[in-house]
Amino acid sequence: MNEAELRTLFAEIDTDGDGRISIVELAERFKAEGAQGHLSEEVKKAMVADANHDGVLDFEEFRTLLK
Numbered sequence: 001m002n003e004a005e006l007r008t009l010f011a012e013i014d015t016d017g018d019g020r021i022s023i024v025e026l027a028e029r030f031k032a033e034g035a036q037g038h039l040s041e042e043v044k045k046a047m048v049a050d051a052n053h054d055g056v057l058d059f060e061e062f063r064t065l066l067k
Helices: 003-013 023-032 036-049 059-066
Strands: none
Touching: 003 023, 003 059, 023 036, 036 059
C-alpha cells in the first residue's frame, strides 16, 4: 500500500475526523470487514502499535500497524 492509499484508509477508519483512530473506530472497521473472529487479536496488535500509549493511533502508529 502506498502513502496515498494508507492516508485514504486512515481517513475512512477515522470516522470522527479527529486525526486519530480509537480502538472503537478500529474495532468497528474490523467488524465491517467481517473480521469478528480475529477482532481481539487485531485489537491487541493495535494496542502494541500505540507507541505513546494514549489509547489512539495517529497516522505513524497506524502505518506501523499495517507493516
